Amino acid sequence: MSQVQKLRINFKTLEEFKKFRENGLEELAMHEEMQSKLIEETSESPFYGIYEDGKLVARMSLYRIEAKYDRYFDPPQDYHELWKLEVLPGYKGKGYGSALVRYAQSLGLPIKTNVRLGAQEFFIRLGFSPVKYDPARDRGENPYVWKP
Amino acid sequence: MSQVQKLRINFKTLEEFKKFRENGLEELAMHEEMQSKLIEETSESPFYGIYEDGKLVARMSLYRIEAKYDRYFDPPQDYHELWKLEVLPGYKGKGYGSALVRYAQSLGLPIKTNVRLGAQEFFIRLGFSPVKYDPARDRGENPYVWKP
Numbered sequence: 279m280s281q282v283q284k285l286r287i288n289f290k291t292l293e294e295f296k297k298f299r300e301n302g303l304e305e306l307a308m309h310e311e312m313q314s315k316l317i318e319e320t321s322e323s324p325f326y327g328i329y330e331d332g333k334l335v336a337r338m339s340l341y342r343i344e345a346k347y348d349r350y351f352d353p354p355q356d357y358h359e360l361w362k363l364e365v366l367p368g369y370k371g372k373g374y375g376s377a378l379v380r381y382a383q384s385l386g387l388p389i390k391t392n393v394r395l396g397a398q399e400f401f402i403r404l405g406f407s408p409v410k411y412d413p414a415r416d417r418g419e420n421p422y423v424w425k426p
Numbered sequence: 427m428s429q430v431q432k433l434r435i436n437f438k439t440l441e442e443f444k445k446f447r448e449n450g451l452e453e454l455a456m457h458e459e460m461q462s463k464l465i466e467e468t469s470e471s472p473f474y475g476i477y478e479d480g481k482l483v484a485r486m487s488l489y490r491i492e493a494k495y496d497r498y499f500d501p502p503q504d505y506h507e508l509w510k511l512e513v514l515p516g517y518k519g520k521g522y523g524s525a526l527v528r529y530a531q532s533l534g535l536p537i538k539t540n541v542r543l544g545a546q547e548f549f550i551r552l553g554f555s556p557v558k559y560d561p562a563r564d565r566g567e568n569p570y571v572w573k574p
Contacts, residue, residue, distance in 0.1 A: 411454070418487055
């Protein structure tokens with residue numbers, strides 16, 4: 279099993295990101311930022327990934343939300359928002375997704391994520407639970423949370 | 427072309443919702459609310475839809491966000507958050523998606539939505555534009571906005 283690592287965001291990584299389905303404005307913004315600043319790398323990446331066969335095969339994004347913005351935990355606390363958890367076709371079923379989530383759990387903060395249809399069982403096995411849906415806050419999301 | 431209508435949320439509508447891919451905690455919460463209150467219908471639905479052949483074939487959700495929570499428009503103003511825009515397989519390509527979005531536009535408020543990969547062109551044709559990505563606010567979303 280390869281190891282989870284914090285990704286260095288550079289043009290090579292952004293090229294690898296294009297293989298993932300959830301590639302959008304966030305990656306585009308990173309690309310523009312690198313071009314405009316004429317720098318090779320930024321350390322502000324919220325992305326973590328797993329390399330196999332010399333290429334990025336799984337990734338997730340983790341962003342620390344401050345307690346003052348917390349609307350999911352009681353009492354309000356710092357937590358990690360997890361998104362863009364994705365394993366490339368051909369590399370699924372090997373535990374890469376779980377390895378990424380377990381890595382996030384090892385960081386010690388509670389986690390909130392928006393679970394897509396079909397992924398509920400995966401997150402429940404990892405100890406997550408659905409929240410009580412709040413339309414004004416959740417706006418169509420399916421938020422699941424995990425506490426250490 | 428059938429007309430867009432505000433959906434009455436009742437057990438029948440929730441049964442129809444099950445045919446849509448994006449069916450999650452929001453629909454579950456509505457179901458539980460109806461059961462616990464022992465009422466037949468709620469008028470608080472944010473859903474709009476189009477019926478064809480006697481069944482719901484397209485839907486979207488629209489939620490009015492107050493200006494004080496606005497982080498997308500300048501100056502801050504009331505706007506509609508649009509989500510769960512979806513047309514059933516077999517009914518795509520007939521203009522139902524555009525009809526729903528045009529209906530939202532006819533309500534006169536700006537609109538913000540999270541655009542999935544592959545739907546960018548659709549929203550651009552309808553006058554939407556991508557925003558400047560803000561990681562703390564957007565957290566992996568692909569926000570597009572439209573102004574009247």
